[in-house]
Amino acid sequence: MKPPDLRDQLRYAYDPQFRGFHNLMAWRVRTILMVSNPYESFSISRDYSLTQDIYGTSQLLHLQNVPQIATALSGAEGLDIVAREHFDLVLVSSNLPDMDTADFARQVKASQPGLPVVMVVFDGSWFDQTYHGVEPEGIDRTFAWRGSADVLLSIMKLVEDSQNVDRDLAQASIGTILVIEDAVGHYSLVLPHLYSMLMQRTFMLVPEGINESDRQVRTRVRPKVLLARTFGEARTLFDKYAASLLGIISDLHTFHDERVDPDAGPKFLREIAAREPGIPILVHSSYPDAGAVARSVGARCLNKRGLDLRLGIERFVLEDIGFGDFEFRMPDGTRVGRVANLWEMEKALPSIPEASFLFHVQRNDFSHWFRARGEITLAAVLRPLTVEDFPSVDALKAYLTDAIAIARRERYRGAIADFRPPEFDPDYPFLVVGRGSLGGKGRGLAFMFRQLSRWFKDDGLHGVTVRLPYTLIIGADESDSFLRDHAIGVTSLHGLADDEILRRFAGCDLAPRLRECLEHYASRVSFPLAVRSSGLLEDSHSQPLAGLYATYMLPNNHPELEVRVSQLATAVKLVYASAYLERPRRYLEGIGQDLGEARMAVIIQEVVGRRHGRYFYPVISGVAQSHNHYPVFQMKPEDGVATIALGLGKQVVEGGDALRFSPRYPQVLPQFRSPAEVMRVSQRQFFALDLERSQADLLAGTDATLARLPLSQAEADGTLVLAGSVVAADEDRIYDGLGRQGSRVVTFARVLKHDLFPLCPILHDLLEACRRDLGFAVEIEFAADFAAGQPGRPEFYLLQMRPLVAMRERCDIAAGSIPPDKLLCRSGRALGNGRIEGLKDIVYVDRARFDRSRSAEVARVVADINERLTREQRRYVLIGPGRWGSFDSWIGIPVAWHQISGARVIVEVPAMDLPIEPSQGTHFFHNLTSAGIGYFSLSGSDEEELLRWELLESLPGEEAAPAVRHVRLTRPLTVRIDGQTQQGVISLP
């Protein structure tokens, strides 16, 4: 057969909602009624301290619920209780004082047909001889009480399994184990061993690295145990569950139609060995011919009367069914390797000798082993394949290795795991070490990590893999411990300068356990790392602290592990320290927050990008917001906005030259209106991680490992060709791509215009999904790296997600609430968001007296006022006719940006004789948006809008030049803009 495409087969096998695990084992035994005579009740309950025993066993087996047990000391009492209360299971003694057990059971069934009734006997052989393996009507199962709680738990589990098996199999590819045994005494002995083994091993194997609560959920993939009392029953079960069957434990001779049929067992086993070769079988029999029969079907044999029952079952479960380590053996039995998990298997396979590999392939050992680990789909894909299906053994090996890699990745999607050093799989995408909050950023990341796999089931969007970089979060409690251990507090840091604080933190040791974790991490990951803060207050809904704390980038490539770990530990400590530096400290004081709340989690994240010689960076980094406060042209606020740059995201988040656009209209780039403008506003340099600074002194600052590089470096690296265009000065035009001489500019034309990479559809879908699931506007940071014409799927990385704080606080702009004499201006085309207060200065150009031919002179006067106010550190409201910052002195006041840099709010009103479109989209406008300046535009045709010139004229001030006035108020005015409705008002105090 042709080997199937692994991706198709495995992609959907790991549904991210914990693969539906929450829905498994829906039916549980929570309440049990035990009906017995007083003596048995006493024997069971007291002598064996049942409750305590059950609780202990439950703990041992990682059970999530301990059943409540009610007792009745007679059949009548039992029936009475059943009639009144709800039970999930009735256990009934074979010796009731007042009625026949079978009568009792029939009456229970008559009143509640679905309630399972299990008869408990003290002597199994009595039952076998009395009933010949067939329970009387009304009794579902019979078990022999063996004096410990594990039998009771087996009864519960068996009942639960029989209730859940069909539903669970329909939902997930879980396995089944068929036990064929008619002797009550034997299966009452075998099943507790089997369940105990399965539950403990399942818990251990549930994927390496998953966190505790998820592990609990995932134990629900434990194989179901099916008990058949006869081979007829076994055949029925086999026919129904063959596809999920992991193994069979079988007696050789059972009661069949009330007589022992000596051939039934061998015949059945041979039949299934032929139908499903390779299914592990344990023949469990005391008959002398058992060994021969077992050999004939390739089964292991265990003597029923032997003393090694428990050990035998354990070996069968671990070695044959595959719950243990995988031992690679040569055909002669020589051991040539051993692996404990999928990651080790993937790494080991290439070096396993061909003979050993083939030996295990022929025995279907791989598929058994996968199946036991819950890797049912992987097992199912591999099982029918033979070496003949591949051109070579190596091809089969590669296929298998690939299959494991895909399965591992699929399994990890959307699951946050605890970092456990010994079994740490570096391919695990999202890990948490230590306890405590993940911090604001961490929370956002964790949420996105989970949501991504829900939103995009096929791994990505538009042919691009969308994922988070590999992430390890250090819980916030670690920062508490660090501060406590080293007696660092607000008071102890009082009066220290920033560099002293940093040195103080750097000089302290991390807790040994944390450092050990970091060492394990650094020893296994080889990519560069970004170490970021994730403060408890940071990025939270109400506190915009983004960008206040530090991020360190580490090459993580020093040949000595100790150096790498030391850099990583120092970065973590310096990130802790960054909360106590002057800027965040002042900010927190300013907003009335306790610095004691500045504790933080730390995010250690893979740096996205690829190596280019000594530098490392991605092609695209950027920030996107689902709400655009400054929509222009056909854009709507909800279309969102993105800003991107070549290289590391520092260029964007720190406000460097970058490209702003709406993902909905990627070709609408007003700032690129001419080649000269492109030269002026487009990116000139980019940031990269310098891989040769693996020992940089991080105390020198967060830039210690970074390089700011010219575009010529990107051209030499082959990255500019993906993002660049050429300005041909000779022709006054821009050519996309770099295929000619001229000035290199970053336009991302090949991405935004020519769809070299589907950035816009990805951003559009992501922002849409964020907004839908969060219910409010968000900002994401992202990076993408790709190379034209190279094989492999390009990747888009989501680096951060935070709520857009400002958007949470919609500004109340109810103009009606402002007394009419205080309302100065109202516009339905206001851009920005929020409340602007503290402004006492207004500079305005009276449009009635404004002479357009003298606009250059007006510009100079305004610039002079601006310079004076800026010197005095006074921000102001600027009002004037026409377009501020226009290159054409006929249509507005031709100021340069720096000449009105102190304006906090700008109001454009139409000139008396010329309707003028607002400044939208100019470079001037670009500055406006990036500086967060409030912008009011009055169209002259909207009845709702208003600017009260007469009020302005009445305010005290000076006439700086004809038509230019500077007004100073004694109390500040208030500006309010609702970013969602674009309504804005300015009111006087």
Added chain:
Amino acid sequence: MSTKAYVDQVFETVKKRNAGEPEFLQAVTEVLRSITAALDRHPEYVESRLLERVVEPERVVMFRVPWQDDQGKAQVNRGFRVQFSSAIGPYKGGIRFHPTVNLGILKFLAFEQVFKNSLTTLPMGGGKGGSDFDPKGKSDGEVMRFCQSFMTELFRHISSDTDVPAGDIGVGGREVGYMFGQYKRISNEFTGVLTGKGLAWGGSLIRPEATGYGCVYFCQEMLKTRGEDFKGKTCLVSGSGNVAQYTVEKLNELGAKAITLSDSDGTIYDRDGIDAEKLAWVMDLKNNRRGRIREYVAQYPEAEYLHGRSPWHIPAQCAFPSATQNEINGEDAKALLNNGCYVVGEGANMPTTLDGVEHFRAAGILYGPGKAANAGGVATSGLEMAQNSMRLSWSREEVDGRLKGIMASIHKAAYETSKEYGAAGDYVIGANIAGFVKVADAMLAQGLV
């Protein structure tokens, strides 16, 4: 009737006829005021009512430009071509795409273009066109569809011998390309119907260099009138864009020493001069790395960086304001004069305030107003037309040589005119009148058309 009364009367008529076109009215006022001396000297202009004729465009075309946006919606803009004067050659002037474009603005621009073109001494009439279409925020596809629709109507009004539009605000190489393509397609001819074309399909070399080179050539001619040249002269150059860079390049070639460059942050002052190697570094800085001029001092530590200052307080013999409008005010002009500056070549458009200009004129220095000194840009359009007509592409040296010749001609025309009008060496008067007289004489010669 006195000349002044005649001019006032003409202006009143113009005002009545063109109410609501303040830009045009202002341009007419300025031109008429600047040529009163010519009217005094040439009564035939008055007698043949030449002013009334010169202020009226020969033809105005206004048309609908329908096009489809990326959302499939129909959009309609208004297109114009003002063919103002073909007295000395085919109409020549840019096409502007900007939302503020209206008939008044285009008439004003076309009117000014008539005299600008005339001053170059090349056979180019004056015109201007455009649309209220805003290419800003439009996709390439939308711009192309608009340009094609625009040309689908315009093509019937232009040709290489009738009207040769060029680019202007909102119309760069991309738009010229789209329009040329459509013209070629529907007229089925490849002719020089537009200038500003790509080098591979009819464009001319030296375009970025033309203004800077031309300004230096003009000043060289001014110096010649005093028997001097640039050798050994120290020069202040402001700005650091194309005009400034090529000004310095040509100054170096001619043996002068440029000692400053600037941007909006400040000025670098290099006493040793910005030689060819340093200039190459500046060109890389500004054109490729697009850095700030202050970085110069990190590379050349012997230079000084003057933050927030312009170059005009530094002693030098020549000044080349090549940055922006109004960069030399009265005080700056006085400082220049006090420091011994006696050559000013305006590479930028109107870089000197009226106050500053008066200081220069009063001092009788060699002041080359932008109208004449920076006509190199316009001249290359003429050179592109010439090459297209000849079906030839000149080498860089050939274009440069012809540019030099044109600047010499402009200088000669302005200088001779200034002499003729009794203000020898006043290039403001010379340039204003020379441009007008050439057009006026041609109109007279061609009769009442």
